[in-house]
Amino acid sequence: MSQWLYLHYPSLQLDSAFCGRNEQAIIIVQGSKNEVVQLNSAAMAQGVKVGMGLGTASALCTNLSVHAYNPEIEITKLKELSQWLYLVTSDITFFEPDGILLRISNMLLLYGGLREYWQMLESHMQPLCLSYQFASGCSPLASRLLARVGANCIYPNKETSLNVLKIQPLHSSDLPKNVVEKLSRIGVKTLGDLLDIPMADIARRFDIELVNYVGRVTGQFKHPVAFFHPPEVFVHYLELLFEVENTQWLSKPLEKLLGQLEGFLKLQDKLAHELLLMLHQRDAEPMSITVSSAAGEYQAIKWLPLFLLRLESVVLSAPVTGITLKAERIAERLELKTDLFDGKRGNQSPHELVSFLQAKLGKQAVRGISLTDDPRPQRASQNDEPLISCKQIASKQIAINPHLIRPTLLLPYPKPLTMQVSIMQGPERIVTGWWDSKPIHRDYFVARSLTGQSLWVFRNHKHQWFIHGMFS
Amino acid sequence: MKYAELFSQSHFSFLSGASSPAELVLQAEFLRYRAIAITDECSVAGVVRAHTAIRDNSLNIKLIVGSYFTLDDELEVVLLCPNRKAYAELCRIITNARRRAEKGQYVLNEWDLMTAKHCLLIWLPSLQDGDMHWAEWLKKYHASRLWIGLRRYLDSTDKARMQQCQALAQQYGIPLTACGGVLMHNADTLPLQHALTAIKHNTSIQQVKGSLLTNAERTLRTKIKLQKLFASEVLNESVRIASLCQFNLDELQYEYPSELVPEGDNAMGYLRHLVGAGQTLRFPDGVSEDIQALINKELQLIEELNYPYFFLTIYDVVQFAKSKGILYQGRGSAANSVVCYCLEITSVDPRQISVLFERFISKERNEPPDIDVDFEHERREEIIQYIYSKYGRERAALAATVICYRFKSAVRDVGKALGISESQVEYFIKNVNRRDRSLGWQAQVVELGLQPDSQGGLHFIRLVNDLMGCPRHLSQHVGGFIISAGPLYELVPIENAAMNERTVIQWDKDDLESLGLLKVDVLALGMLTAIRKCFSLIEKHNNQSLSIADITRKQDDAKVYDMIQKADTVGMFQIESRAQMSMLPRLKPACYYDLVIQIAIVRPGPIQGDMVHPYLKRRAGIEAVTYPSKAVESVLSRTLGVPIFQEQVIKLAMVAAGFTGGEADQLRRAMAAWKKSGAVFKFKDKLINGMTERGYKPDFAERIFQQICGFGEYGFPESHSASFAVLAYVSAWLKHYYPAAFYTALLNSLPMGFYSPSQLIQDAKRHGISVLPICVNHSQVEHVLISGHEIRLGFRLVKGLSNKAMHTLVSSRPLEGYSQASQIKSLGINRKDIEALASANALHRFSGDRYQTRWQMMDNISDLPLFANNVTEESPFNYQPTDTENLLEDYISTGLTLGEHPIQILNKAEKLPRFLRANQLTQKNHKSLVTVIGVVTGKQAPGTASGVTFITLEDDTGNINVVVWAGTSRAQKQAYLTAKILQVDGILEREGDVIHIIAGRLTDLSHKLAELSTHSRDFH
Incomplete structure (x- = not known):
């Protein structure tokens, strides 16, 4: 039987936005329910509690900083967290928006036991500055429930965890509110009460979901979960055969890495928009150079000149011992539409030209211009990304008044x-x-x-x- | 140079116009315009206000009534009314366009415009290709009444627009006139207009920059400026058009429906006849001479002022109510006349009050007769439907209520317009205490973190201030009907209301009053329902038939007043609130007129005007009753020299400061809206000078003015109080003589009044009435009175039980009652209903407790026909609920418990420290230290008592009144704000029979109940 560990982050949004700040009372409020969902200790000290209305909270606490709850922030953070954990453990599943489930059975062998595994995990998480609650359990639902009630315990065996599970009130379980309500109305208030009832009696009175839940929480029924896979990234390091003091000599090794990138991107049918080149220097901090392409590019032959242009202006403080190429931004390939009637074109597409100029002059130096709807003439146009098409302008719905007289x-x-x-x-x-x-x-x-x-x-x-x- | 503005929109062109009609006419007069047309978009909602502003301020400017329309975004026209016929035509066009569309919208069609035969048209060409077509079209139908409106907005299109208008004028031979397209009365209003535009687009100003006006030219401009912009011919033409417009709103004559008078009779004759017949009914022993004289005087006045139809209309409505057995009661200045008593519009017996007060409309006060009729709240719809069916929808409609921006809505919309985040805006709204009069909201918002010196902060404060009071939309008045002889749409446009099948006119009740049009108020009152139900119970159980008039005719009953004086008034009309209860033992009402005062005195008006204490002192004989003059004595003698009623203040202005009837009427309206407009201050000098000239001391004059301000919106008229007092007395009488019937009727009329079923039932129990639980075999849908002194609770109390299920349960109940659970299941009522019944413990016949019932009822197997009579094998069910669980279940399922009170349960479980019960407090001395504990049933922070909160605690013996000072509540916020069960350590204060606990320490004990309810199953 699998063993599971659940990590619950009760204040994920608060922690990720205001890590440990306590000089002012901060609360996070879920607008739709008008309910405080997260708060820092300064707010707690003034009597604010989770579940309170905004009105009450602000009456209790002067100078309260209020933020709207946004599950997107938590989900993004959760994804980051999973990638971080993936460095030390596999079989990760999210429970959006604030929980992570780990299947630990496979890991125990690697780390030599439950306690060692947990210690490693804890120290791995420490720098993240996130408060969490945890528990192990014999099923995903059991460990989740225990973590969410703050058991904070790694149970040595199934029985001990089950005993703790049984005294938990049903309202902290994943059962829908109306089912919990219904159960409490026949005197069933804890998970133990529920487990005491024979399955057959439950099936006669409740929907199949409750039977499923009981089976899953005890581990009798399988609970399929989908595991997290980290996104594919391209990071390649190349040790140089000799130390290079002139950046021009980097062209060959760079070409090799770009070739690998080209293969990687081709396989995935993607384009890179931004590449990061790290020059590892002897006895000095590595130096990084970013090159981007507005339109996206995969061919080594297109990337190389851009890098070479940038390298022209780079002054090395020490000899380079190795280089790392990292694809910072990768995106789906979009078909560049060209029109039969677009007229004669050079070999370079406008996007290529912009990338080229930006590489030479700096990103800020090449800008486009677009209209705004501001009635003040000096603000009627603004700097914008280069090469914004007319279509995009139209989508901003700026009506052009034919009677408007404006100078060239x-x-x-x-x-x-x-x-x-x-x-x-x-x-x-x-x-x-x-x-x-x-x-x-x-x-x-x-x-x-x-x-x-x-x-x-x-x-x-x-x-x-x-x-x-x-x-x- | 002369000019008349022919195209201006007020803020009744919702979210376009930014100035009020009054601001527009005042500014136009200031600029010495000849005339101004108020031409709101498909609306005349603002014209009466403009008209009133001109009249009240004696402005020298002509008002033109008109309206602006767009047709399919192609054609823009302004229609102006030269005469009454044109006005009727305009109302018809607006009505048609409005009735076609949803609430708040309109759809004009070509036919509407084609059929305008009297209105003048100003066409506003659009600069589009369609202009040629429309020029021909308009010429075809309106050749002699058509102008092109030349506008100079000085925007980027200005030149093109002007050229186009001139070209069209020349080509088609249509005369040009200047017009302003006014949306603001002055240029400073531009930010508000921009904010309104953003609100209209439901976004922020930053997002709609392109749609904003680019300058402030759409305002009323000076004549010097106009002269620069327009040629003198087009300016003169505007004045010529204005001179064609001779229609004045004063011409509108209201014609009453004639069918109220039988053929061959006239209205006055018929009214006299009805009053005569009523006299014999109301005064079976004959009418005394003085009352006969009063009746004659009243009838004469009605004839002089030409109001007989008004009385006949109301008579007709109440006769219908009477025939249907719907209880009603009239109130208002005219309602308390003997004529109304004879017409059975009210039950205020003149013999009870005749000497004391002025009962009727007074000619010199120049106010229209005011009769509101309250009906049983559950049956008012029948009355409304009667009116619609009698007069038809063409002739009867509800008056509008103008819904205006208030603080919250203004903050929300301005916040959005300025791009302030929603949570920030909500934070402001939640935390601004609008009742804190020492600190304005502006200062409070600054305390909450708004930067007052930042641009954004200044804009926010200014715009919220400007937006408050601006109208948002029209809604329907609660019950003010206007009924006419001819089609209403020739008098005022009608539009759709939000409610299906309801229509409202475009004017509100002030507008109607201003024009002297009469409305009939058909209102709903819960107490009338309760009284009627009580009467039928008494008739059934005691064989005694009663009516309101029967009870008032018995004259004042000392036993009833005894009960009132002890503040034993739970459930009584108007005198049951906490504030009333603490005043009753001090004021000790002993007769009908005392009740009239009692009802009016516990109101924000008299309290803010500081009239309560002087009155109490004078009544108790502590302070001498003196009057500064004979004239004042005549007005104030019935209230011991202290002005308490709105009428007295008005009368005082007349007798002591020399106000004319018209001025007094203006003062009355200014009082009603003084906070909004501050118009009342215009009267200050006149009042104070008038009084000092007549020999009154300046400080007395100043005090009277302060009282007028204090009265403000809250002053209560004696004429209404008088009718309310009748109902208060009747409810007290019923409670005294037929308590069980009274409580049953009250419970069956909920929701109404001040108290919850739980509080009413506890009060009933304290009066020795036994209350029986809901039972599937004994209960009816309604609560039932059993043998005159017991109440059996009905199914209506069970939360979540459907109406259908209630009726099925009762109608299918076998004679011997249901004997097993499966019978209920086989009724085919749904599962939710059965659960609701089980939870309310209504099925306790079949199984031990609700837990077991639910367990049994949930079982699906026994639903199958084959198994119906099988006792299937079951694992034993052995759950024993605790007292607390039962208590919580009771509260959840029915909102009350007949079992032990929570405080009693906690006390028995030894969860509470030593404390005193409500009924023990009477034995304690003034100023003694006490500890009390109770369930928090009420928390009020009235605006009249700065910073004080009144908390009502309920224990198993009664209610305890706790007073919490601001300092105390601030220091112990948590308990103060969130406690459901509260312990208060404080000082007992006694004044006569009134006991208050002044809170010292507040302790939240709410968790104690939760401790009890965590039930453990471990024992088995």
């Missing part, structure tokens, strides 16, 4: 109007933006200068005049 060139900052101009059209009055403390109060006009240039000028509420743009 907008100055980064308005310049005082110093020349004589004549007003051609206007005013268009813009009084808005009070909400983010950048209000404007301007009358815009189309004006013509003496030299015949069409200008976009405005007058502010102090009657000062400025040029803000030029028409072509």
Whole structure:
């Protein structure tokens, strides 16, 4: 028979967001039930309890920091946790959002016994700073129940765990509320009470689910669980045959690793978007270089020049002894659609060009531009990811007003109007933006200068005049 | 230069307009406009308020009634009413468009516009291709009444719009007029308008930036500015159009339904006839001279003011109720007339009260007659259906109630508009104590962490303030009907209400009152149901038939007042609350009029106005009763010189400060809404000057004004109190003479009143009435009175038991009763019902206790026909529930227990320290230290007592009143907030027969019960 260990994280969201912070009372509230679900010890000290309403909690506690419960945070954390545990133990299953079940029978041999296994696990978890409750048990449900009530015990055999199990009230089990309610109404309040009733009597009065539960919790029935598999990652280390002092000489070994990556990605039919190259230096911290491709790429021949460009500007502090290549971001391959009528194209796709330029100039230096719906002219457009397609812009649903008159060139900052101009059209009055403390109060006009240039000028509420743009 | 604004929307164009109708007309007058049209979108909901604002402030501006419509997003028009016919037409168009759509929406169609033969049309071209088509279409149907509205919004489309309008005008020969498209009365309202736009899109301002107005030009602009923007011809044209609009809301004449008067008779003659007939019924021994004089005077007044139809309408409704055996009672200024007594609208016997107070509408106070009729709450729908069937849906509709933003809704919506996170907003709402008058909500929000000096904080506070009081939508009034002779939709538009088959008009009761239109209030009152049920029980068990009038006719009964004075008033109408109970032994009401005062005095108005103590002192003879003048004495003598009723304050303003009837009426309305509008302060100078001029001391005048403010929304009118007092007295009388019937009737009329079934039943038991448990063989659906002094609880108390099951149980019950569980199962009632019955221990006949019953009932095998009579083999069931478990089961399944009280159980289990019971407190001295323990049954923090909380504890002998001061509750928050069973160590305070415990230490003992209920099965 298998042995199981269950880890329950009662305050996973709190711990992962505010690890150990106690100077202020913090509570996590489940909005739909208006109930405190997690809280730190500062809140506890002021009398707040799990299950309390937000109103009561805030009445008890002045200066309370309230956060909304979000199971997504916990699930993400749980996945991270599983990967971490996978380093030391196999057969991991999540119970979303706050529990992990381990099948430990297979591990005992490896670690030489239950106690040793648990000690190892505990020390492995210590740096994570998460509070947890645990218990072993003869079935997944039994260990889960015991962990959730905070048994915090590794039981030497089935009998001892069963005895503890029996005194547990049914409302802490996984049984649906209405079944627990129904059972309590015939005087069945603990798991022991339930196990005392012959299966046949249960079957005559309850749904098959209850029979299943009883069978599973005692381990009489099989309880199939799906085990966690860590995601495939690409991390490869290459020891250099000799120490390299000039980065140009890294090209060959790098090409080899990129070739391996290409094989890895091809197999999975995926593209890498970001690669991390670590240069392990003698007697110095390793140096890392990140290169990314906006469109995603798998071919070594495309990645290599990007790396070489970056390496040009790298100054080594010590000779390199080895390199590690890690695929930081891998994604499904998306078909790049090209149109018959898109016209003549170079060998480089726009995405390749952007990647190339970004590798040379830095990511921030290559930007796109997009429209916003802000009524203030200087905020009507913004920096954005390069190569945003018109479709994506349209999906932001910005209606373009055909009557809107805007200059071809907008100055980064308005310049005082110093020349004589004549007003051609206007005013268009813009009084808005009070909400983010950048209000404007301007009358815009189309004006013509003496030299015949069409200008976009405005007058502010102090009657000062400025040029803000030029028409072509 | 002259200008008339022909297109402006108030905040009754929900979530578009940002200013109130009053703000718009005031600002328009300030800017010296000739006229202003209030043209809300498919609505005239705001026009009466504009009209009233002009009248009350004597503004020199003309109001034009109109409405703005869009048709399929293609055509925008404003319709204006030049005359009464056009107004009827507009109401019809709005009604049709509204009735086609769901609540709050409208769907206009071409036919609606085509058939407008009297309204003036201002067309607002859209700059789209459709404009040509619509120009031709509009010209075809409305050639002589059509204009193009030229708007200058100074936005990016301004030039194109202007060119288009001018081109269309030229091409089709349609005249141009200037108009503003006003959404705000001034430019400072722009942030509010932006917030409303965000709320309308259900998102934040950041997310709808593109849809916001880009400037504040859609406001009422100065004439100088208008002159710059528009050519003088189009400005003059607006004034010309305004001069065509001669319709005034005052023209609306309400016509009563004529079918109320038999053919060949006139209304007044018929009313006199009915009153005459009623006289012989109400005064079988003949009418005394003074009452006859009163009747004549009242009838004369009714004739002068032309109200006979109003009385006939109500007479007709109550006659219907009477014929159906539905109990009712009228209240309100006109209801307490002898005429109403004769028409059987009320049972307030004039002989009981005649000398004391002014019973009728007074001509000089200029208020419309006010009669509300309360009906049994379970049967009010019958009355409503009667009105609909008698007058038809075309002629009868409910008045609207304008649902306005209040603090919570404003915080929520502004929070969303400013992008503040939802949990933060909820946190503010939960933690702001709106009753804390020492600290405004603004300061409290700052204490809760809002940065007051940040831009966001300032915007938040300002916008919440602005939004509070803005209307959100129209809803139906609880029972205010308007009934007319002709179709209602020629008087006011009708729209759909949320409830199926209900329609509401676009005006609320203030609007109706303002225009002098009369409504009939059909309200629901639980106590009337209880009294009627009590009457039938007495008739059945004691062979005595009673009516409300029968009881009042017996004159005041000292034994009944004795009971009231002892505050033995659980279940009595209006005088059963905790606050009333603590006042009764002090005020010691001894006659009907004392009850009238009693009901009105325990209200926030008199309490905030600090009138209670002076009155008590004067009544007890501690303070001398003095009056500053004869005139004041005439108003206040019946309340010993202390103003207690709303009417007295109004009258005082008239006699002591020289207010005219019209002004007094305005004061009355300002009082009702002073917190919202602060309008009452306009009267301050006039009141104080008026009083000092007449020789009153300034401090007396100042106090009267403070009392007016204190009265505010809470002042209670004597005319209503008088009718309530009748019901209070009748319920007291019934409780005294027929207690068992009284409790049975009350229990059968729940939910109503102040107390739960558990509290009522405990009170019944303390009055020596035995209460029998629910039993499958003895109970009926309702609670039943047995041989006049026992109550058998009915199935209606069982939580979760369906109506159908209750009736099946009763109707299929064999004569000798059910003898085994399987009989119940074979009735075909569902499992949930059986479980509910078992839990309520209603099946205790068949098995020892509910646990065993449930175990047996759950068994599926015996359901199969073959096994029906087999006793199948069973493992033994040997669970013994404890007292606590039974107690909890009782509470869960029926909300009460007939077994031992929780405190008694805990005490027997020796879980409690030494403490005193409620009935032992009377033997304790004033100021002695006591410990009491009880179940927390009530916790009230009334706004009138700053920081004090009243907690009611219940033990097995009665209720204990605990007073917790703010400091105490703050220091012991946990016990104060969460305890269900509470121990209080404190000081006993006694004032006469009133005992309070002033809490010192609070200890939460709730866990004690849980300790008892953890039942262990280990023993076997």
